[in-house]
Structures are given as structure tokens and as C-alpha cells.
Amino acid sequence: AMFDGLSRSLEKAWDSVRRDGKLTAENVKEPMREIRRALLEADVSLPVVRRFVKKVEEAALGERVVKGLSPDQKLVKVVFEELKQLMGGQQAELVQPKYGPAVILMAGLQGTGKTTAAGKLALHLKKKGLKVLLVATDVYRPAAIDQLVTLGSRIEVPVFELGTEVKPPEIARQGLEKAKQEEYDAVIVDTAGRLQIDERLMDELRETKAAVNPTDTLLVVDAMTGQEAAGLVKAFNDAVDITGAVLTKMDGDSLDITGAVLTKMDGDSRGGAALSIKEVSGRPIKFVGTGEKMEALEPFYPERMASRILGMGDVVSLVEKAEDAIQAEEAAELTKKMMTAKFDFNDFLKQYKMVTGMGNLSSLVKMLPGMNKVNEKQLAEVERKYKTYESMIQSMTKQEREQPELLAKSPSRRRRIARGSGRTEEQVAELIGMFTSMRAQMQTLSRMMALSGGAQGVA
Numbered sequence: 001a002m003f004d005g006l007s008r009s010l011e012k013a014w015d016s017v018r019r020d021g022k023l024t025a026e027n028v029k030e031p032m033r034e035i036r037r038a039l040l041e042a043d044v045s046l047p048v049v050r051r052f053v054k055k056v057e058e059a060a061l062g063e064r065v066v067k068g069l070s071p072d073q074k075l076v077k078v079v080f081e082e083l084k085q086l087m088g089g090q091q092a093e094l095v096q097p098k099y100g101p102a103v104i105l106m107a108g109l110q111g112t113g114k115t116t117a118a119g120k121l122a123l124h125l126k127k128k129g130l131k132v133l134l135v136a137t138d139v140y141r142p143a144a145i146d147q148l149v150t151l152g153s154r155i156e157v158p159v160f161e162l163g164t165e166v167k168p169p170e171i172a173r174q175g176l177e178k179a180k181q182e183e184y185d186a187v188i189v190d191t192a193g194r195l196q197i198d199e200r201l202m203d204e205l206r207e208t209k210a211a212v213n214p215t216d217t218l219l220v221v222d223a224m225t226g227q228e229a230a231g232l233v234k235a236f237n238d239a240v241d242i243t244g245a246v247l248t249k250m251d252g253d254s255l256d257i258t259g260a261v262l263t264k265m266d267g268d269s270r271g272g273a274a275l276s277i278k279e280v281s282g283r284p285i286k287f288v289g290t291g292e293k294m295e296a297l298e299p300f301y302p303e304r305m306a307s308r309i310l311g312m313g314d315v316v317s318l319v320e321k322a323e324d325a326i327q328a329e330e331a332a333e334l335t336k337k338m339m340t341a342k343f344d345f346n347d348f349l350k351q352y353k354m355v356t357g358m359g360n361l362s363s364l365v366k367m368l369p370g371m372n373k374v375n376e377k378q379l380a381e382v383e384r385k386y387k388t389y390e391s392m393i394q395s396m397t398k399q400e401r402e403q404p405e406l407l408a409k410s411p412s413r414r415r416r417i418a419r420g421s422g423r424t425e426e427q428v429a430e431l432i433g434m435f436t437s438m439r440a441q442m443q444t445l446s447r448m449m450a451l452s453g454g455a456q457g458v459a
């Protein structure tokens with residue numbers, strides 16, 4: 001299927017750094033060559049590939065050292081992030097109308113699957129609970145209107161049409177009028193397909209656009225055409241730029257493409273279109289078609305697509321796991337320190353931050369004296385209490401944090417901390433008491449474990 005070849009050749013890129021300790025300017029050369037070759041083979045255009053490889057290289061070398069990740073995993077992570085960015089980063093949703101129905105103009109060359117995509121999109125929106133109207137304006141291709149009417153009845157979405165004698169902009173205008181009167185949520189206008197970019201039809205498309213002022217103008221492109229698809233999206237935009245940026249703003253009939261629909265993703269195209277469209281045209285892919293059935297349309301998710309390209313199912317979770325591993329390492333480190341008398345207020349704060357950062361206060365709470373059975377309310381109470389502890393620790397001097405026993409001996413120090421943190425002396429005493437008994441308990445635990453021969457199962 002699509003991207004199989006790409007995934008396979010990227011495998012080689014990871015392999016070439018797997019054995020090394022870290023990524024260096026030297027050892028990324030080989031994987032970069034592999035990545036470059038893989039993308040060109042997938043029919044991504046050369047300038048896009050060049051820019052991409054440069055970004056990956058910079059990010060790979062600049063990336064802070066992540067302990068839990070091996071060099072090949074680190075490279076996977078970087079390539080994943082850059083692929084995601086290349087395809088637009090976030091999912092690009094349809095534009096929400098400020099008032100009235102969403103109006104979506106579908107444009108595209110003949111045979112790309114434009115009419116099918118109009119039907120699929122109608123079904124997609126209908127399933128979301130929207131009241132949808134299809135408008136048939138392709139008066140040139142024989143049977144195009146019948147095709148849409150048939151699709152419409154299959155998915156039970158009404159189709160507005162005026163035959164082939166009325167001009168497309170007029171049909172679109174009347175369709176929108178009907179939609180407004182009957183309170184539709186979305187209008188999808190299927191326009192005339194063309195064999196290639198042709199000025200006369202382009203003008204008509206502009207007129208249709210001006211007639212309905214769409215919220216989205218989607219260009220339907222065929223994934224099988226690879227990097228050509230990207231060029232096409234750009235050409236559609238550029239053709240309009242020829243009318244002039246100034247002019248278009250003056251008369252409000254610019255043909256800005258708000259996004260693309262990439263069809264036939266189910267075929268064995270090589271992936272170049274998906275990878276190039278955003279970068280080449282500046283316009284995101286909003287949907288992909290994945291089959292001939294009406295259900296075969298999906299929103300385009302750059303993140304999922306990047307995962308698929310890397311052939312690793314879910315790279316994100318791989319990276320998250322690595323980051324968890326790092327946290328676990330730090331936690332174990334801290335636990336070790338807790339077992340010794342060296343555990344001080346700095347460690348206490350660090351541990352507190354780590355535990356609350358992980359959203360898992362209960363595991364900390366269970367370590368505290370007399371607190372192994374707690375409910376939600378008690379947890380909130382503990383959390384509040386820790387906030388007061390934090391403020392008091394912040395009022396301590398460096399020396400006091402490192403040598404907690406200083407506080408037990410000195411009422412004047414405790415008074416100063418209370419004033420500095422806006423707490424009472426009783427609260428400061430409570431903190432010290434809690435800390436002391438916690439540390440004592442830790443040391444007892446540690447001695448017990450030393451006796452039983454190990455420190456397992458503590459973190």
C-alpha cells in the first residue's frame with residue numbers, strides 16, 4: 001500500500017545510527033542520504049526534499065539529549081515531528097461561517113473524483129448532524145448533474161439543480177438562496193471539472209465563487225498524480241494571483257483555495273502528493289478520499305499520516321514511553337536519596353513537583369505517615385496543604401533547605417519563615433514535624449529493606 005516503500009527505505013536510515021552512542025554531524029550524513037532518497041522515490045519534489053532534509057538535520061543535531069532515547073529513536077522522533085510540520089502540523093478543519101450556512105465550493109480537474117468527493121463530504125457533514133444541500137453546477141460534462149442527483153438520493157441529501165441551460169454562477173446563487181431560506185447548515189457546490197487549467201473555466205469559477213462567497217474553496221486532487229498534485233494546487237492559487245492580489249481584494253472574487261481534498265489514497269500511489277501539497281502551495285489538505293464508497297472520506301491528520309509514513313504505527317507513544325522512562329529514572333534517583341539522611345527540603349520540593357506533575361499525588365500521599373487510605377476530597381486537602389509547604393520552603397535560606405535540623409533548634413528561624421511566607425509559626429512547626437517523621441520513616445524502611453536484601457519495589 002501507499003508509503004510501504006517509503007517506510008522500508010527509511011528503516012535503513014535508522015539502522016545506520018542504531019549502533020552509535022549519539023547523533024553527530026558525521027553519523028547523520030548516511031541516514032540523511034537515505035531519507036532524501038526515500039522521499040524522492042516517493043515522488044516528493046526536489047526543493048521540498050532539500051528543505052526537509054535540512055530541517056531534519058538541524059533538529060537532529062540541535063535536539064537536547066534525551067536520556068531515554070537511543071540515537072535511532074531520536075532520529076525517528078525528529079523525522080516524525082518534521083513530517084508532521086511538512087503536512088501542516090495540525091489538522092485543518094473546515095472554516096466555520098460567522099452566520100448562515102457554511103458554503104463549500106468544490107473545484108478540480110475532470111476525473112479526480114470531485115463529484116464523488118462532493119457526495120462524500122455531504123455524507124460526512126450529515127453524519128455530524130448538519131442539514132446539508134448539494135448544488136449541481138457542472139453544466140458541461142454530460143450526465144454530471146445526473147451523477148450528483150443519484151449520489152444525493154443514495155446518501156439522502158437533497159440536490160439543487162436547474163438543468164444545463166442556466167449559467168453555473170446563477171445556479172449556485174439560487175442554491176444558496178434556497179439554503180438560507182430553508183435554514184441549511186451547509187451547502188456544497190459541485191463545479192464544472194476541467195481537463196486542464198483553462199482561462200475561460202477559471203473565470204467562470206471565479207464568478208461562481210463571487211456569487212456565493214464560500215467559506216471554503218476546496219481543490220480536489222488525485223493522489224496518484226504525486227508531486228504534480230502539489231503543483232496543481234499551487235497553479236490554482238497562482239492563476240488567481242494573476243488577477244492580482246489588489247484586484248481580488250477590491251472586488252472580492254479572489255479564488256483562494258482554503259484547502260485540498262486528496263482522493264484515491266487507497267491506490268498504490270507513492271505518497272508525494274500528501275507530502276508536498278502544503279509545502280508547495282501553502283494550502284493544507286483537509287480531507288482524503290480512500291475509496292469509491294461514499295463513506296470513504298476522512299479528515300486529514302498530519303500526525304497520523306506521519307506515523308504511517310514511518311511505518312511505526314504509533315511513534316508518539318514510543319516517544320512518550322521514552323520520556324516516561326526518564327521520569328522513572330529521576331524518581332528512582334530521588335527515592336534512593338530519600339533512603340538516606342541526605343534527603344532535604346530541596347528534594348522534598350522536587351519530589352512534590354514531580355509527583356504532582358505526573359498527576360499522581362496519591363502515590364506520594366501513600367508514603368506519608370498515616371495516609372495510606374485517602375479519597376478524592378482528602379487528596380485535594382493534601383494538595384492544598386502542599387501548596388502551603390511549598391510557600392514555606394521557598395522562604396527558607398539555602399542553608400536551611402539543605403540542613404533541616406537547623407530549624408528544629410531555632411525558634412527565630414521558624415518565626416522568620418512564617419513571616420516571609422505569610423503563614424503561622426504553628427504551620428511552620430507542622431511542616432518540620434511532617435518532614436522529620438517522613439524522613440525517619442524512610443530511613444526505617446531503608447534499614448528494613450537492607451535487611452531483606454534489596455531496594456526493589458519502592459519507587
Ligand code: GDP
Pocket residue numbers: 108109110111112113114115116117193263264265266267288289290291292296
Ligand atoms: P470528477 O470528474 O472529478 O467529478 O470525478 P468522479 O467523482 O466522477 O470520479 C472519477 C472516478 O474516480 C470514479 O470512478 C470514482 O469512483 C473514482 N474515485 C473517486 N474518489 C476515489 C477514491 O478516493 N478512491 C478510488 N479508488 N476511486 C475514487
